[in-house]
Amino acid sequence: MLNESKAQCRFASFRIPHSAFLITKMTKISIQQVTKRYADHTALDRICIDIPERCIYGLLGPNGAGKTTLIRILNQITAPDSGEVRINGEKLCQKHIACIGYLPEERGLYKKMKVGEQAVYLAELKGIKKAEAQKRLKVWFDRFDIGGWWDKKVEELSKGMQQKIQFITTIIHEPEILIFDEPFSGFDPINANLLKESILELRDKGATILLSTHNMASVEELCDSITLINQGKGILQGKVGDIKRQHDTHKREIIVRVDDIQPVFALGDTYNNIKVEPTDIHDEVKLTTYSESPRALLSQLMQIGELVSYKEVLPSMNDIFIQEVQSQNQAS
Amino acid sequence: MNKIGLIIKREYLTRVRKRSFLIMTFLGPILMAAIYIIPIMLALNASNEHIRIAVVDESHWFEDRFTNTEEHTFVNMPGQPIDSVKEMVKTGVFDMALYVPPTQLNIPSNAVVYSIRQVPMEVETYISSVMQKEIEDQKLMAQGVDPEIVSAVKTDVNLQVMRMDEKGNEKETFTKVQFTLGITLAMLVYMFIIFFGGQVMQGVAEEKTNRIIEVIISSVKPFQLMMGKIIGVSLVALTQFVLWILLTVVLYVGFSAFIGISNPEMLSSGTVMAQEITANDITSNESVQSILQIVHSIDFGTIITTFLIFFVLGYLLYATLYAAIGSLVDNNTDSQQFTLPVTVPLIVAIISSFYIVNNPDSGLSVCLSMIPFTSPISMMVRIPFGVPIWQVVVSVALLAGTFVLMTWIAAKIYRTGILMYGKKLSYKEIFKWLKYK
Numbered sequence: 001m002l003n004e005s006k007a008q009c010r011f012a013s014f015r016i017p018h019s020a021f022l023i024t025k026m027t028k029i030s031i032q033q034v035t036k037r038y039a040d041h042t043a044l045d046r047i048c049i050d051i052p053e054r055c056i057y058g059l060l061g062p063n064g065a066g067k068t069t070l071i072r073i074l075n076q077i078t079a080p081d082s083g084e085v086r087i088n089g090e091k092l093c094q095k096h097i098a099c100i101g102y103l104p105e106e107r108g109l110y111k112k113m114k115v116g117e118q119a120v121y122l123a124e125l126k127g128i129k130k131a132e133a134q135k136r137l138k139v140w141f142d143r144f145d146i147g148g149w150w151d152k153k154v155e156e157l158s159k160g161m162q163q164k165i166q167f168i169t170t171i172i173h174e175p176e177i178l179i180f181d182e183p184f185s186g187f188d189p190i191n192a193n194l195l196k197e198s199i200l201e202l203r204d205k206g207a208t209i210l211l212s213t214h215n216m217a218s219v220e221e222l223c224d225s226i227t228l229i230n231q232g233k234g235i236l237q238g239k240v241g242d243i244k245r246q247h248d249t250h251k252r253e254i255i256v257r258v259d260d261i262q263p264v265f266a267l268g269d270t271y272n273n274i275k276v277e278p279t280d281i282h283d284e285v286k287l288t289t290y291s292e293s294p295r296a297l298l299s300q301l302m303q304i305g306e307l308v309s310y311k312e313v314l315p316s317m318n319d320i321f322i323q324e325v326q327s328q329n330q331a332s
Numbered sequence: 333m334n335k336i337g338l339i340i341k342r343e344y345l346t347r348v349r350k351r352s353f354l355i356m357t358f359l360g361p362i363l364m365a366a367i368y369i370i371p372i373m374l375a376l377n378a379s380n381e382h383i384r385i386a387v388v389d390e391s392h393w394f395e396d397r398f399t400n401t402e403e404h405t406f407v408n409m410p411g412q413p414i415d416s417v418k419e420m421v422k423t424g425v426f427d428m429a430l431y432v433p434p435t436q437l438n439i440p441s442n443a444v445v446y447s448i449r450q451v452p453m454e455v456e457t458y459i460s461s462v463m464q465k466e467i468e469d470q471k472l473m474a475q476g477v478d479p480e481i482v483s484a485v486k487t488d489v490n491l492q493v494m495r496m497d498e499k500g501n502e503k504e505t506f507t508k509v510q511f512t513l514g515i516t517l518a519m520l521v522y523m524f525i526i527f528f529g530g531q532v533m534q535g536v537a538e539e540k541t542n543r544i545i546e547v548i549i550s551s552v553k554p555f556q557l558m559m560g561k562i563i564g565v566s567l568v569a570l571t572q573f574v575l576w577i578l579l580t581v582v583l584y585v586g587f588s589a590f591i592g593i594s595n596p597e598m599l600s601s602g603t604v605m606a607q608e609i610t611a612n613d614i615t616s617n618e619s620v621q622s623i624l625q626i627v628h629s630i631d632f633g634t635i636i637t638t639f640l641i642f643f644v645l646g647y648l649l650y651a652t653l654y655a656a657i658g659s660l661v662d663n664n665t666d667s668q669q670f671t672l673p674v675t676v677p678l679i680v681a682i683i684s685s686f687y688i689v690n691n692p693d694s695g696l697s698v699c700l701s702m703i704p705f706t707s708p709i710s711m712m713v714r715i716p717f718g719v720p721i722w723q724v725v726v727s728v729a730l731l732a733g734t735f736v737l738m739t740w741i742a743a744k745i746y747r748t749g750i751l752m753y754g755k756k757l758s759y760k761e762i763f764k765w766l767k768y769k
Contacts, residue, residue, distance in 0.1 A: 107544070109542070112346065125551040
């Protein structure tokens with residue numbers, strides 16, 4: 001049945017090899033044919049995403065692509081015009097609100113309220129008893145090194161500290177599903193790392209995490225699978241590794257150590273699609289090739305000198321993002 | 333439901349703990365008490381002074397007519413030239429000098445008071461009343477009428493106004509009391525709607541500009557947040573209202589006791605004055621009775637019940653509108669175009685209340701007390717005059733119905749508005765929001 005619905009979804013460039021993870025993992029969130037129109041434009045056009053449990057799923061797309069609208073649908077802030085969302089196989093309903101933790105991109109706190117009081121209030125809104133909320137909050141406050149700020153007013157805090165509090169209040173009810181929209185913005189590298197570790201730990205403990213970000217480096221570091229949305233349409237979907245392989249340009253980097261670099265440059269001229277350049281080290285030369293099977297080249301190089309490294313260079317998510325979005329924008 | 337409770341609790345506690353709430357709570361009754369206290373304080377101060385007045389009466393009509401009291405002494409200075417008496421005022425021998433110029437044939441009708449400082453109102457009134465009385469008496473005597481007869485003839489007419497209903501029940505009404513009561517009640521409703529409606533608007537706008545809104549509505553429905561805020565603020569309003577009444581009573585009682593202890597002679601002189609009035613007033617018993625009748629004539633049960641109903645429903649209606657407006661606020665300047673349509677009916681209602689109070693049963697008055705946007709104020713003006721029960725019922729039903737309708741509309745606007753940033757909004761655009769799923 002899932003395969004059937006999947007077949008209805010159109011993706012310009014790619015079909016997911018979903019069978020691979022369907023065997024091992026249940027689908028936590030299933031978004032089927034979700035469409036949302038506003039007065040003058042279509043925010044989401046037949047979006048289909050299956051998010052397996054216990055994974056970090058990246059939701060990517062340029063500004064205004066429809067990511068926030070999709071996230072708001074998951075949070076039941078708005079409802080789709082057509083299509084449906086299922087969580088654990090059940091149609092999205094009021095009770096699911098308690099099992100989602102959402103950190104919006106545009107986030108704030110009540111400035112005049114005390115930090116602790118506010119954190120407890122937000123936790124209570126998620127359905128946690130006051131005493132339990134206080135207990136859990138204390139643990140997280142200590143972990144994020146803001147324990148001393150409990151009785152301070154929010155307006156006295158730096159932006160980074162406010163971000164920490166917002167993160168804590170998002171996860172305090174230990175939800176099965178976490179949605180982070182640009183969680184790293186406003187964090188210094190040390191705290192960003194702390195946050196990253198916390199996110200990975202939450203995943204390992206069983207949470208399913210939807211991560212929306214423009215930070216492609218963190219996508220590569222954290223995400224298992226992604227969906228790329230542009231102009232309300234899903235244009236790319238799959239596991240990060242698979243997508244990279246798909247977009248492989250067969251770029252290979254070879255570094256050789258030779259006594260005399262001249263023969264290597266001469267060799268470069270005999271091949272098409274090859275770039276030879278000196279490196280920082282005087283007796284090493286770097287060759288960049290786009291050949292699918294550079295065996296002949298390799299054997300010749302090995303005769304001239306010593307092979308230092310041979311590396312397959314997959315495109316970065318950043319490159320793929322730009323390439324996919326631009327090609328779709330040109331097409332439309 | 334539990335979540336609404338949490339929201340109400342937060343809205344209530346954060347507002348009640350604010351310094352501005354405390355200030356308002358104490359300032360309100362103090363201002364009210366000041367209206368009562370300040371005239372008494374002034375009276376106390378004035379009575380401590382003793383004013384000496386030199387009288388130079390060249391007409392010789394009034395020489396012995398002024399009686400000395402604790403407040404002022406009149407000293408006759410016959411034959412003294414007024415200029416030398418004026419000098420004595422300057423040097424402080426007298427506080428002021430009364431000069432009546434000489435008359436030949438005609439009756440004196442003007443006099444001058446010379447004083448370094450402002451002449452107290454009561455002195456002025458006393459002098460002119462004595463002179464008037466004397467001239468009147470003289471004129472009557474000239475006509476051959478005994479002034480004693482005149483004063484014996486004087487009567488007060490007690491005009492009773494009776495209102496009848498269809499069943500023939502009669503009830504005495506007191507227009508002045510109803511007038512004051514109607515305007516006061518209308519003002520109270522108006523002030524509370526403007527003030528606490530404004531608080532709802534600010535609260536919504538604060539959540540929006542703070543960007544906490546999206547965090548909250550991922551846990552609760554926008555409607556719950558909106559209603560929680562409206563109800564929370566309404567409880568703050570009621571708390572303030574009750575505190576005002578309590579504090580006013582405490583201040584009133586406290587101050588009365590304070591006067592009683594510190595100034596017993598003042599109190600006793602008051603009693604003496606009251607006795608004098610009673611002695612002079614033949615119809616004293618009737619006036620005591622009429623006060624009782626006034627109190628009895630006011631149907632406190634009806635007034636309090638209708639006040640609470642119209643106050644609460646009126647507040648709720650406007651609070652939902654204010655919440656919707658608050659959700660549209662991006663920066664304060666462009667919220668103006670949306671607040672105006674909401675404030676206009678309130679202002680119309682409060683201005684027209686001065687017309688209604690004079691014509692409580694006219695077609696326009698009935699109409700204004702039926703239209704839901706003006707009825708909370710207009711009906712309160714009419715209530716003390718007595719309103720047919722069917723009119724009250726229809727008005728309440730219309731108000732409640734409009735409240736439900738407006739809540740539905742406001743919730744739709746609110747839901748979209750709170751997440752809308754940096755977009756110029758038109759009424760056309762907002763109208764589209766009503767159709768969103």
